[in-house]
Amino acid sequence: MLAEKLGYTAEDKLLIVNADDFGMCQSANAAIEKLLLEGAISSATVMVPCPWAKQAAAFSQANPQLDIGIHLTFTSEWEGYKWGAVSRQHPVPSLLVGGLYFPEDCKTFEVQADPEDVRKEVYAQIEQGIALGITPTHIDVHMGSLYGLATGRDFLEIVIEACARYRLPLRLPRRIEEDVYPSEIVQMAKARIQLADELGVFMIDDLVSLPYAYLEGDTYMNVRLQMADILRNLRPGVSEMIIHPAYVTDELQGIMPHAQKRGMEAKLFRDEKIKQVLAQEHIHRITWRDLMIAQRQS
Known part of the structure; x- marks a missing residue:
């Protein structure tokens, strides 16, 4: 059991709160940096191909005590705000639409991607993140694009x-x-x-999150209730909660239709009621660095 390898019991509930999409835009960076510095969340992962990745990496380099990972990115989902491959020495044409940007959805990616191009881009994103100043503590995948959930054609062997x-x-x-x-x-x-x-790569037990989209009628109160319900139903072991915090700015609203939801997620783990749920449920907050250290010692 992973919990026992981390010094807990098999019945303990352990939680990592990770902010995805660090580096996607300035509105996300500002919110994520505040949450990290306050200790409200455990970690964040950087989208290396995105326009604000360099600033996120500079923040990571200036704050080496914080847990920052690489958010492997192979989709570019917003209509008017795009990014593409970072691999320069080795072209990766099968990963791009029109030779420019990643596809909008996982199905298109899974159908057209060549595994060797995926391999080149995985390592290019990790190496570019490191070159920019990130000392990564973990790896995850934007939109689950490498999991094969859309067509069954996965690329997880490369990632592992x-x-x-x-x-x-x-x-x-x-x-x-x-x-x-x-x-x-x-x-x-x-x-x-x-x-x-077999390769000694540590993984979480469960992955949890709120519904991704902002829905008509969503309020902060009902989103907070949803989060509290998820936390109360965590199972023993190591769970990761994915959130997408960002400040609601003209920039963010110009990028996506879910800006209000991301603004709500920026507040949740600073909220006293959510902190009360964590305490009442005896949920232990841990970090990806804990897993990284245990993996390297095993």
Whole structure:
């Protein structure tokens, strides 16, 4: 059990709160930096191909005590705000639409991506992040694009091998909801988990999050209730909560239709009521660095 490797019991509930999309835009960076410095969240992951990644990396370099990972990015989902591959020495044409940007959705990516191009870009993003000043503590995947959930065509072997090479843990949940996914997806996931175990790559037990989109009628009060309910239903073991915090600015509203939801997520783990739930449920806050250290000592 991972919890026991981290010095807890098998019955303890451990939680990592990770802010995805660090580096996506200035509005996200400002909110994430504040949450990290306050200790309200555990970590963040940087989208290296995005316009504000350099600033996120500079913040990481200036604050080496904070947990910052690499958010491997192979999709570019917003209509008017785009990014593409960072690989320059080795072209990766199968990853791009019109030779310019990553596709908007995971299905398109999974169908057209060549595994060798994926491998080149995975390592290019990690190496560029390091060159910019990030000392990564973990790896995860933007929109789950490498998981194969859209078509069953995954690229996790490449990611797991990269994690083993850089001695970093991976956002890959060990517990699979077998009644949710097709049997072929379940079998694929089990095989990838086995590979990670063989290569000594540490993974979480569960992955949890709020609904991604901002829906008509959403208020901060009901979103907070949703978060409290998720926290009360955490299972023993290591869970990661994904959030996408950002300040609601003209910039953010110009990029996406979910700006209000991201503004709500910027408040949740600073909220006294959420802190009360964490205490009442005896949830232990941990970090990806804890997993990285345990992985390297195992």
